[in-house]
Amino acid sequence: MSILDAADKIKSNLDKEEMLNFLFSLIETETVNPPGNEYLLHDIIIKCMKEIGAEVEIISKDEKRPNYIGKIGTGKPSVAILSHMDVVPPGEGWTKHPFQPYEEDGKIYGRGALDNKGSLAASWAGVKALIKSGLKFKGTIYFCAVSDEEMGSDYGVEYLMEKGFKPDYAIVPDSGTIDEAIIGEKGAAWFDLESYGKQAHGSTPELGINSIIKVSKLIADFEKFDFNLKYDNRFTPPTINVGMISGGNAPNIVASRCNVTVDVRYPYGITEEMVKKRLSEVIENLKKKDKDVDIRLGEIKTRHLPHVIDNENDLVEAFKNTASEIGMPMRFATSSGITVAKILSLNGVPAIAHSPDSDHTWHISDEYVRIENLEKCAVLWATVIYKLIK
Ligand SMILES: [Zn+2]
Numbered sequence: 391m392s393i394l395d396a397a398d399k400i401k402s403n404l405d406k407e408e409m410l411n412f413l414f415s416l417i418e419t420e421t422v423n424p425p426g427n428e429y430l431l432h433d434i435i436i437k438c439m440k441e442i443g444a445e446v447e448i449i450s451k452d453e454k455r456p457n458y459i460g461k462i463g464t465g466k467p468s469v470a471i472l473s474h475m476d477v478v479p480p481g482e483g484w485t486k487h488p489f490q491p492y493e494e495d496g497k498i499y500g501r502g503a504l505d506n507k508g509s510l511a512a513s514w515a516g517v518k519a520l521i522k523s524g525l526k527f528k529g530t531i532y533f534c535a536v537s538d539e540e541m542g543s544d545y546g547v548e549y550l551m552e553k554g555f556k557p558d559y560a561i562v563p564d565s566g567t568i569d570e571a572i573i574g575e576k577g578a579a580w581f582d583l584e585s586y587g588k589q590a591h592g593s594t595p596e597l598g599i600n601s602i603i604k605v606s607k608l609i610a611d612f613e614k615f616d617f618n619l620k621y622d623n624r625f626t627p628p629t630i631n632v633g634m635i636s637g638g639n640a641p642n643i644v645a646s647r648c649n650v651t652v653d654v655r656y657p658y659g660i661t662e663e664m665v666k667k668r669l670s671e672v673i674e675n676l677k678k679k680d681k682d683v684d685i686r687l688g689e690i691k692t693r694h695l696p697h698v699i700d701n702e703n704d705l706v707e708a709f710k711n712t713a714s715e716i717g718m719p720m721r722f723a724t725s726s727g728i729t730v731a732k733i734l735s736l737n738g739v740p741a742i743a744h745s746p747d748s749d750h751t752w753h754i755s756d757e758y759v760r761i762e763n764l765e766k767c768a769v770l771w772a773t774v775i776y777k778l779i780k
Contacts, residue, residue, distance in 0.1 A: 391525065393715045396780075397773040399523040400516065404768055409515035410498065410761070412438060416475075416507040417491040417500035423476035426545070428537040429454045431475050435535050442518050444533055449553050455537040455545035459555065461530060462521070467704075468530035469775045470557035470739075471517070472730065473510035473564065474539030474546065477502040483755035497758040505752050508759035509563035509745060509767070510535055516772030529779030532557050539564070539730060547730040551737045558739070559705040559778060561771055562731040565743035566723070568763045571709055572743040574624060574698025574724040575732050576655040579662050582688035583608065583669075585637070589646040598644030599682045602637045605648050607676055608685060612652075617660070617668050622698060625657030625724045628665070649688075655726045658696040694728050697735040705740050708777045718770060744771075 391399075412434075419430050435458050439446045444460030459470075480488035480501045491500035498508065517533050538545035566572040585605035590598025609632050617628045630652055637648025654665050666687050677683045699706055706722065713720035731741035746763035 393712055393773060393777055396523075396525055396776050397712070397716045397769055399525060400519045400772045400776070401769045403519035403522040404515055404765060405519070406761070406765060408518075409511050409764060409768065410493070412514060413498060413503070413507055413511035413764075414491045416510060417502050418489055420489050421476050421502075422479050423538060423540045426455055426476045426538055426541075428475040429456055431535070432456065435475075438514050439533070442514065442521055442533060449550055449555070451545045451549045457537055457546060457550055458535045460533040462517070462533065463527060463530045463779070465529055467558040467778055468532060469559045469561065469778050470532035470534055471513045471561045471563065471771060471775065472534040472536055472547065473506045473513060474536050474730070475507070475510070476538055476540050477505065477507070478540050478753050481755055485756055493761070496761050498761060499756060499758045501757055503751075503757050504745070504747055504759040505757065506539065506564050508764055512746060512764040512768040513561075513563055513771055516768035517775070519768065520772040520776055525776055525780070527776060527779045530557075531775055531779065536730070543730055543733060547733045551733060556737070556739060560731070560734045560739050560741035561774065562729050562734070562741050562743040563745050563767065563771065565725055565727060565729045565731065566745050566747075568746055568748045568766065569719045570721045570723050570744075572725045572729075572731065573706060573722050574622075574658055575696065575728055576625060576628070576657055576724070576726045577660070577662070577696035578692065578694040578728060579654045579656070579665060579690050580651060580692035581690045583650040583652060584686045584688050585648040585650070586684040586686070587644065587646045587648075587682070590644040592640075592642030592644060595644050598646070600644050601648040602645045604680070604683045605650055605685055607680070607683070608673065609650055617656075617665070619660050619664055619668060621657040621659035624698060625659075625696075626726065628654065628656040628660060629726065630654045656696060657724070658698045660696070662690060662693070694732060695736060697732050698724060699735065699740045699742065703740050704778060705742055708774045709742055709744070712770060712773045712777055716770065716773065718766060
């Protein structure tokens with residue numbers, strides 16, 4: 391069967407109403423992280439798993455933070471599609487109640503409508519349509535609902551990796567847009583720039599060394615900081631953000647200490663060591679002009695390594711071919727953000743991210759998802775899965 395025929399079969403078996411009912415029940419159940427409380431979705435998830443004939447395994451580090459793995463079929467290869475059940479807090483500025491979903495102008499509104507409950511509902515509806523269509527396949531589908539994505543995945547995908555969950559491929563419908571799939575993500579390193587000076591009376595600053603002023607000479611250039619490093623050309627250049635600054639004791643004391651916390655996002659091909667080396671060089675140059683500069687690089691406090699899938703990977707091929715066969719325009723790009731695709735990829739599971747987003751509604755008030763996009767994604771993802779395991 392051609393991919394286009396398979397996609398048509400899946401599309402004709404897709405039940406939109408059922409998908410939206412499932413999405414509504416997901417949004418109505420508050421799973422704001424922290425604390426998450428994803429266990430509140432237990433009955434809803436188990437019911438939907440049964441409807442697709444999945445054998446369910448629950449893997450939890452904490453019983454209130456379950457991860458559901460629904461297994462359909464057996465053997466190789468195996469493809470997982472993983473969405474998270476937790477949502478970010480609603481925040482201010484909602485027109486209507488964030489946990490009372492509603493439909494308007496072809497969109498579903500509510501916290502989690504896009505991130506990530508919309509994707510959970512779409513992937514479920516897609517898998518269900520694939521099974522209903524009677525298409526034969528020989529590998530395994532893992533339909534997964536995981537916990538704790540918004541706060542670092544310690545109870546979610548990190549724990550699944552620890553427990554040995556290792557599908558051959560993974561689709562993470564939690565990043566990218568309707569016409570852009572994400573094949574790699576930058577690394578991130580958070581650390582302090584520790585600036586040291588000499589305390590003196592505020593009335594005689596010339597007798598001290600002001601650590602705040604010294605470090606400001608360094609960070610003043612960060613908006614256009616030149617890392618002067620080569621990297622994988624599928625990525626955008628590295629960036630450096632000054633996120634926090636603290637220093638000094640009182641207005642009338644020359645500040646002898648100042649800490650600047652930065653978030654460096656760097657492409658594949660660059661390492662943490664290269665980032666730190668480059669910053670050290672710039673600091674050395676500053677010292678040559680001003681011997682009182684004493685800035686040291688602190689230990690890395692938060693670390694994510696960069697990852698990217700090989701262009702020739704079957705998963706990328708399947709995504710590319712399917713999208714083009716069914717007439718969905720699709721770019722393949724890398725991202726500066728971080729999803730569980732990174733955790734999976736760094737643990738040897740090639741993962742691609744894609745989502746039904748077209749209006750950047752992640753984490754905003756009045757979050758919404760377009761129904762039309764959910765339907766498109768449901769068909770695309772299910773067809774990609776079918777192509778990999780047929
Ligand atoms: Zn998300």
